Amino acid sequence: MTVEIGHYALVLALCVASALALLPSLELCGFFSKKDTNDSAQPSISANPDMSPIYALSRPLACALFLLCLFANAMLIRAFLLSNFSVLLVWQHSHSQKPDLYKFAAMWGNHEGSMLLWVLVLSTFAALIAFFSRTTRLNQLTLAIQSGICALFLAFTLFFSNPFARLYPSALDGQGLNPILQHPALAIHPPLLYMGYVGLSAAFSTTLAGLILNDLHTDWAKSTRVWTLVAWSFLGAGITLGAFWAYEELGWGGFWFWDPVENASLMPWLLASAGLHALMSYIKTNSLRSWAILLVLLAFSASLLGTFLVRSGVLVSVHSFASDPLRGIIILLCVSLITGSSLCLFAWRRLADGDKTASTEDKPASDRRISLLSREAGQFLNILLLSCCCALVMLATLYPLFFEFFTGNTLSVGPPYYANVLTPFFLLLVAILGLLPVLGWGGSSLSRVKRYIFWVAPIACGGGLAMLVFARTSATVAIAVALGLWALVGALRTRSSKHARGARFAHAGIAILLIAVACASLTDIEKFRKMSLGERITINNALSSTTLELQDIFARTGTNYQERVARFAFIEKDGKSLSPSRRVYHPSKIETTEAAIDRNIYRDIYITIATIKRNASKPSSELDDSLSVRVQLKPLMFWVWIGAGITVFGGILSLLPNRASGRRRLP
């Protein structure tokens, strides 16, 4: 019963969203209009809070939309928590013996449930737009567009991936969630990632509304910046958690595989970062407006493209869901509709503006001569580099798709491509980052920049040299460490810095991330051996050495799995041990590797074990006393998470009102 109520709530939500989307057109048609509607191109109108009375409806409607979506989600979660196996989705993806947290998380561990979550987040942002922005024409149109997108996805959910479909006759027990997804990080990873993906829709709606009204001024830039920042922070947190999950759960010891699905989340993040910088530039110096518009539009398009790639299963990916081609085509249609129309509108406005700009008073500063040693120039280079990175990632992600389409051969692009191509861009990016504290808006004097370089460069070079001499690393790592230090010092320098607080944190985080990633992925050491009880394995690099002894192999039973655990004791440190295991989950008989990780601030020790299984029908129950062991030493791995965390924190900090302007509401 409650399941049907949830379904009806979703249908109602579709009606409400459509109504909200149609409000402005009702006004255009002349209904409810008190006064004659003026030319919408006049910016003075958009500041006018007294508009057509029909807009009084928008807040209650947005609220209703949000509550209906929330209710539908709650009903589905309820079905999962109560293990209601008369619902097809619950039967497919849950099991009565699963811990409650994972029953809960199973709701978005599949296509239908995650689309429902997607819709919920869309409606959340619609409600936020309705309640936290003033009633201006721009904001009303923004809300309408946001609801329109929401309606589109609600319709998709209802007609092509109904999460409330029933199973008749109902089953006794479920099929279980893919156990590889049974990890706390994955319980919160999808909501965070979706807040990021979908948060970009708010920025997109605002920009599209501005384009339609031809009203893209500081108000637009400020609210777009807030939405983009929210999305950017969530997206960063989501990506980090995803990488953390892959590191802990996949058992390969890596955290980023340049997999299409990972790339799909990275592309919007890169574009959103570029967009944020362009928006900042526009707010401060009235320059780079077209870039800002374009990047905001593209960022949401990239996140839609990402959804398409993940959901349609067109790409060969380790993360592929079981897929349905029809859904893929429908999503592709939605994506092209939204992206195509917005980009066409942008192009049309630009062409129409082209003749006017020469005569208008607020001539964009892009025509002004920009000093090379100014913040704007830095921002512009930064935007260019980030966009290039995104284009390169996109090229390699989509290339196999086109190749297969035209030639029929299947291929993929290897990780070395990304490493080779992206490294120079990223290093250049970080090099510019280090200069930012001395670059002011409008320009800085050459002598000041020189003095700064003479002060910081020795620190950076020293760090790089130390890596070469003491840790005996490769030149790439040394350069990465030097540039990382260079940017870090720049970000931490407080005296007469031109940085905002949040930006400083974000940049420091990026610098730490660069150093940590370079060390963890280029100087890691791996040992693979077959070991018996009592044997020892030593893993060492230039700076540290660790010896582990295989002390015990035993069986253990968990809530919905049985595992075979090996205990390794540290020889150097008494009493400390690591216990990697192989688990077999009950309902599905799927085995997973559970890595054991010893972390400290210098390095991670990562152990995984395996046993040989001869056949599916003969499970490896015989407990022999030898197993294959892989030990990895990953320097500074801990700082990858810290760096990413600081970057996200910087984004959140930028959202808080600055000392001077304590404005609560969005403009």
Added chain:
Amino acid sequence: MKGRIHKRMIRRLAAIAMLLTCASLGVFFILSALRENIVFFLVPSDIAPIKASEDELEGKGNGESLVGRRIRLGGLVVEGSLMQDATSGEVSFTLTDGQARVAVSYRGLLPDLFREGQGVVAIGEITSRAPDKRGRATFRAERVLAKHDEYYMPRGLEKSLKKRSLWREQP
């Protein structure tokens, strides 16, 4: 006035020319990086053992010799072929697509879902296409992937199996 415009034109043209040169150089490097790192998905019959004289392969890989090139090899693990070296822990197994067989050696942990008789993907390079004692090409894997979830099948393999009507639906 006219002279100034002329000068500006020349300067602009020079800038555009510079930009184009840089961009095309960049695109050239990027495309060549892409080309070098393309990993083809092949099945055992694509790399069936051949005599040393004809190690050119038509169609796939642009006719280049495939030996030493990074590829993804998809196939079914032959029942009873999985072996492990007692001291080094190195494993070896045979992959097949119903026509040809490839001997794969791998130093590392096999994935969780690795089973004999099931589809896997091995990423690595072909060490030799000369047939070994049992008539197989040899392949050295850097990483072995098995089905990520219960329903996942490497797409390229599924296609190739269907072509040879060896495909059977998973239970």
